[in-house]
Amino acid sequence: MTDHSESLFEAVGGLDALRRLSDTFYDAVLADPLLAPVFANFTRGHVEHVAVWLAEVFGGPAGFTAELGGHQSLLRAHLGLSITEEQRTRWMELMAAAVQKELPDDELLRRRVLEYFDWGTRIARDVSAAPVGENLGDPGPTPRWGWDGLI
Template sequence: MSEKHSPSILEWAGGPEALERLTTTFYGHVRKDPLLAPVFAGMDAEHPQHVALWLAEVFGGSQDPRRYTEERGGHPHMARQHLGRGITEEQRRRWVALLLDSADEIGLPTDPEFRAVFVYYIEWGSRMALIYSGENPPPIDAAEVPRWSWNQTPPWIPSS
């Protein structure tokens, strides 16, 4: 890599293939988890690949394509998947813990800078899922897919 090119989070993670390994492993664990399995009981067989596409867009940086938006409908589609699900804080925490355990299991990078950015998004995103699944979700068309990068995260300002 040239000195002028800073790799995206996606590149640092190992590319889309690494995220597919992550989500395949993770949802394999979710299917067996007593707390999360009921939430994902009707999960489409391609759900892990769809989530990998989402994460690739989130972590891809400005130079990478927006495949999730083009193929799946972007943020509005993702937000709609959570409406009315009534996710609990306990389920959110288990989801985060299993995802981080899966990241270790498949060998995602463990350097502090990568993991800090990765965990920051996973915490933020899972809390947004909690908000969208609750009684008073924000408008689903109010945001685009967030784009996470080194030392930069998008602010979320709730509507009043």
Template sequence: MGESHGSSLYEAVGGRDGLRRLADGFYERVLADPLLAPVFADFTAAHVEHVAVWLGEVFSGPADFTAELGGHQALLRAHLGLGITEEQRVRWMELMTATVEKELPDDALLRRRVIEYFDWGTRIAKDVSASPPGTDLGEPGPTPRWGWDGLA
């Protein structure tokens, strides 16, 4: 499957610039959404960049999230105590799916793989968010990689 595309998901989404557009468009929707806005009460502009850096690493771009922002452990810790509900997770997915449709290239497989990653990741974030801040998460391993065939 990946061979037919001849690039990583990172390249296919447009690299860091494409991921910034995706994150910008998504958080514009989230911050206007009554169900999700409270989850992002501490939102800052830096969050958009951090998300773009995280996704870049996940989609086989530069490993800058691990090198500069604390890696997988830091991402999981950021979700501790948020208490994300299944209703919020589903709404998050609805808004992200709409943003993917608007911001990513018109490539059905690309869009499907990106959405599959977000579905997988939001389930983990929801589970982690049920634990209070400071919870020992153990060693979650390296930043996951997601490609044309899903989780690598």
């Protein structure tokens, strides 16, 4: 049983676990006919960037903000992708399978992680409708997600 007093970052198993989660997930995404076109410019470095983002969101080191441009950079990466609800739903299905495979066997932990992904993918879908170069304004700091959701 996971200690629910620790951060989600600690509970999932840290950066190594988030790397495995991202790697497993993107292997499935790139093989998926519905999602592969969204990731036409995918590089393996994306797996590391996602793991570092998730580490920060889940209460770990703030490496994404310090080294990769923070919240604004993440949102800008989705501009112009025109993500559909069907693609978002498929993304969630593949992530749920990766969570099941890679994260500890703790129902609450997995549910909280998937709740974050559901929340975040809705934002990504909405932002993706804007053209590349759109001024997003200041989205604020990188969001944090804990045992009770958005912190």
